[in-house]
Amino acid sequence: MKLYLRECRGIASSLVYFLFIAVLVFSWWGEFRGVTKTEIDRANGKTPANVGFDRPLLTEPTKEDNYFGMKTSEDNPEDIMTGVTRALLMEYKNNLYATYPLPVRNYKAVSLSSKEQARVLEILCEVTGLTEEQLSNLPQGYFPAVTGTIISTDAADFDEDGNLYMQSREDNKTNVIEEMDKTKKFIPQVTYERFKELMREMETMIGEEDSQYSTEMMITYFGLSEMGYEEARSEYDQTIKGDKVTGSFARLFCDYMGLSLGLYPIFIIVFMWLKDHLENMTELLYTRKVSSLKLVLTRYLAGITMVFVPVILLSFESLIPLISFGSEHDISIDYFSYIKYTLWWLLPTIMIVSAIGLFFTLLTDSPIAILLQFLWWIIDKGATGLSGDTKSTTLMIRHNTLRGYELIEDNFHAICVNRLLMAGISILLVILSVWVLQQKRKGKINVANIYGKALGNIKSKFSFIHTK
């Protein structure tokens, strides 16, 4: 225990730890700080700026309300097909298809061959029921101005006073019912299932993941629709009764914190072990009575603790106002949500990052673990959707919303498998680290010798070339 506290103190007084805290607080400040206060203010009738389309999470909905917030879903496939077809037609005309490939998800435009373009035209014709000529000369207002989260100014009209008038989906629906003319208004000529099939073909043709034709992106961009009272009621009940208020905030907090904890702890762990090597302390340490198991485990736990402590402290910024809100409105809240969520959601991330730092630093006496972890982090960040996209190898569980508890429920098994796998691999790496340290203490693994030999080989190759 004393050694553990001593290691914690050692970490706390290191420059790397101060930098870690600074970066962690900076990320938290930019992403999560103030979210709770904003929601509480909204529930108390104050309307802060920039609240988006969401209904106040902590306000009980009534049937008399005229707005219940927005949701993204496949509930209105016609809207999705309208938006996607409009986007596809535009990209077809320019022969530039937007994609966001791994690992960094930066925008990349893809151009198709003339044969592929011909196939895109066939798809467009099948979806719209129009000919190539008709597609080239679509009438004004064929597509509605607003489709999902996309607002199109080319489909907008100006009224007599010159004000912008945008035709909404509802307006468009009325017109469709009135006219039912596929040449004047977009009316899908295929089922939603067939449409998704055609879009999968588009994705294959483009050859990159995550264009706007992937099902996930189609829903994100064009699946936005208004919620009804029942949905809003159910969401409120989940927040107040299911999550006991704090749960939903704890999830969002974990989402943001996870992004930082998927990378930054590696620096603490790598420098903790590298310090022995850099300060020529290894021989003094290795000849001590302390067992390799005790040394590795103590330092590993100290590292995890020191990463965990500031995370818990930062959660108070959200927890304390929620406790106060609960007592003011006589709502029972869960005081331990943050602890519970951080333990099962974030701890495995901290464990695996720390274990990678520990194992590779001990094995190589180098900071290679930082590079490895950075690569995993950047790929994982790009490959994982903002919510409900947990695979067995996902490093950081994402749930970038205060809502959507059903996504957690739907993915619960996958999340559990993932977290257990991360924890399991961490334990395995810690066991391997103990073995590596034992071998190093006996001189059976001598990294300096390995580097020396490698350097010698390189030198001899160069001298051979030189003498030749």
Add this chain to the structure above:
Amino acid sequence: MEIVIDNLSKRYGKKEAIKNLSLKIPSGMYGLLGRNGAGKTSLTQILAALSVPTNGDIWLNGVSIKETAKIREMVGYLPQDFSMYRSMTVLGAMDYLGLLSDIPKEIRKERIDELLEKVNLKDNAKTKIKALSGGMKRRLGIAQALLHNPQILIVDEPTAGLDPEERIRFRNLLSDFADDRIVLLSTHIASDIESICDGVAVLNDGKLIFHGSTEELIRQADGKVYLITASKELDRHIKEKYVCLNMSNTRTGIQYRILSDTPPKEKGKIQSPTLEDGYMYLLHQIEGGVRP
């Protein structure tokens, strides 16, 4: 109390650092002498359980070197490239190493006080390691090696880089700690051993070429050390002809301290040998002798 080394070999790839070494080291101060690269550090690392022998056995007070946990309790080690966490204080570093040695808090505190007092660093207990001089660091090195009260203390090249005053102080310190334990002093500086060691072993190219008392090593050069004087013009000739141990300028020319199996033709006075003379004579015997 003794260290028994039986037919020890250590190989690093193709290089054989120690070749079939057998030696018994009794309690007290014992010197391990040899050139750089003779195999001294390889041997001390094996004795400190930091390296495993390729062949052979070692027993430290009857405990096999393979029992690393027990060996670590028995051995205190001051490595050649000794250093500590620079940002720690003397007290902090000692306390941390004490924790790693599983020493209970009360005993740890008492022993640290006692050792810092002995190595004359008590006033520097709160000084950061980076602010210590080379000599102070070496003394701290001894203190940390003795923290868990080991039966065997191994010090590898402890006086390298120290000024003459610090060297003498350090040697005296080592001999103080040799009362009830084995202190193995590994060095290439013969004078360090001459002044404080009772026994000595000489390694050359991984092989043991001598072991015995310091007097016996000194006697190797008995009647072989001469003091001759020659003019500056003959300097090159003298150096080529004899093994020159030392030289100094005098009014009549250059005075040389030389090794020779036979009396030199130049007018010379026979000298009493030192340990360094005995050691040098031994090394040159291995390489073909010192006969002019």
